[in-house]
Amino acid sequence: MKLQARNRWIPMPAQSFILFVVWLLLNNSVAPGQILLGAFLAWTIPLLVSPMQARQPRVLRHGLAVRYTFMVMYDIVVANFEVAMRVLGPNRRLNPAFVAIPLDLEGDLPITLLASTISLTPGTVSTEVSEDRRWLYVHALHLENETALIEQIKSRYEAPLKEIFGC
Amino acid sequence: MLSMTITIVSVMICIALVMNLIRLLTGPDLPDRILALDTLYINSIGLILLFGLYKGSALYFEGALLIAMLGFVSTAALCKYLLRGDIIE
């Protein structure tokens, strides 16, 4: 796992870029004045807040990260139809469960990303992480096979994240 | 045709808002009520967007953006208060 290197003058390049783009989106224009102001904000805000930020692991494989994003979006749509069917069906056919998933990931950012994907995708909501960051507790709306669920989450979401962050 | 669709979808969202209100009033526990409030503000964003479409004005997006941000912060603050009995430690 490689931590982010710190440059003194541009401490958070990715965040600076995101700030710049969001500023232009908010104002909905590419006028020179807005670009100048956006660049100024994107440079000064990270300078002010960088001492508060904890160091996070770096994205190593950018192509895989983009592919992961699209896969998650596709899964969100699929999962929504699944949840819709479960909601419309009768309550007594539901089979809710708490499941503990062993984590192989390290670092706060990858675990947060995994928990968020789990919350948004297949009929599960992440509820809690154990203190030693080894277990993720998940509530499933309808559980058919516990080992299959754990296997699916580990192979489909955790493995790519592990590769992206190299940890 | 589009104005009719907007009316139909507005009615759907209003029914959704009434459902959230019932859950907000009857919810057996406090987390249920917070969840109902959370859903209530998300649905109201939808209603504001539809009103903007109906009027043909893009001004309402600023309002929608503000509601999205304030709603999230208020949900987080309420949860934090229930968890710790304090908002800022």
Next chain:
Amino acid sequence: MSTTVELIVSAFLLMGGSFVLLGSFGLLKLPDFFTRLHAPTKATTLGLAGLLIGSMIYFFAAEQRLMVHELLITLFLLITAPVSAHMLAKTALHHQVKSLQRTQGRSLAESARERQAPSFSEDTNL
């Protein structure tokens, strides 16, 4: 504005509206807090994304001007929905909200509240 654009916008709006309605219906109907948490976090987020995409297409066609605010709202909701769901679940665990009697692995909720590793003793069927 052409009929095709109106059709596309209507389809997106109707899809978004039905998902929003479904999420709220799930909130009203499902039996306990943890199952109720599923419907609004997933269905309502996608429903709102549908509404926003519809309105983005509409304004693009009507004013020939790309409105990207909607994308910003969609992204914001996509990022915050799981976070607020997680905080609500944490609050519910902390307040010992009753989960449904037939929920599997209810003993896991205890260890989750204490933030400890699970102890595989009683009713976990691993």
